[in-house]
Amino acid sequence: xxxxxxxxxxxxxxxxxxxxxxxxxxxxxxxxxxxxxxxxxxxxxxxxxxxxxxxxxxxxxxxxxxxxxxxxxxxxxxxxxxxxxxxxxxxxxxxxxxxxxxxxxxxxxxxxxxxxxxxxxxxxxx
Numbered sequence: 252x253x254x255x256x257x258x259x260x261x262x263x264x265x266x267x268x269x270x271x272x273x274x275x276x277x278x279x280x281x282x283x284x285x286x287x288x289x290x291x292x293x294x295x296x297x298x299x300x301x302x303x304x305x306x307x308x309x310x311x312x313x314x315x316x317x318x319x320x321x322x323x324x325x326x327x328x329x330x331x332x333x334x335x336x337x338x339x340x341x342x343x344x345x346x347x348x349x350x351x352x353x354x355x356x357x358x359x360x361x362x363x364x365x366x367x368x369x370x371x372x373x374x375x376x377x
Contacts, residue, residue: 263299265372270294270302272368273361277306280357282314306358317354323347 274294281288291307324346325331332343 259299261373265369265375266300266302267296268372269365269369270296272372273302273304273365276361276364277304277358280361281306282355282357288314304362311358313352314355315358318349318352320351321349323349 271294274292277292277294278289281292283289287308288306288311291305291311293303293305293307295303295305297303323331330343330345331347332341334340335342
């Protein structure tokens with residue numbers, strides 16, 4: 252085996268293992284209110300040095316980027332009904348003024364650590 256093939260082989264292994272570490276980190280650090288972000292996170296190899304990162308929960312981008320204050324109105328009923336943690340009981344409203352949410356950088360933080368993970372895996376390669 253020539254040196255170029257040896258280096259390429261080790262790089263592919265390190266990249267794949269780094270992808271596994273990325274998926275694990277994304278699942279461990281994502282918000283856990285429902286568990287959907289963890290369940291719907293996948294890092295899939297797409298070639299020798301390519302990965303696909305997917306967090307398939309519909310609301311993932313809102314968690315990542317945050318939301319501005321906004322009004323919520325019912326779409327199919329006459330009122331909104333939900334358990335409001337702040338008051339500790341079920342409530343019913345015709346509409347609510349949501350205060351917005353702060354961005355959560357779990358996704359970007361995990362991606363930023365990926366190159367270091369690959370580097371660590373390259374050092375471990377036999």
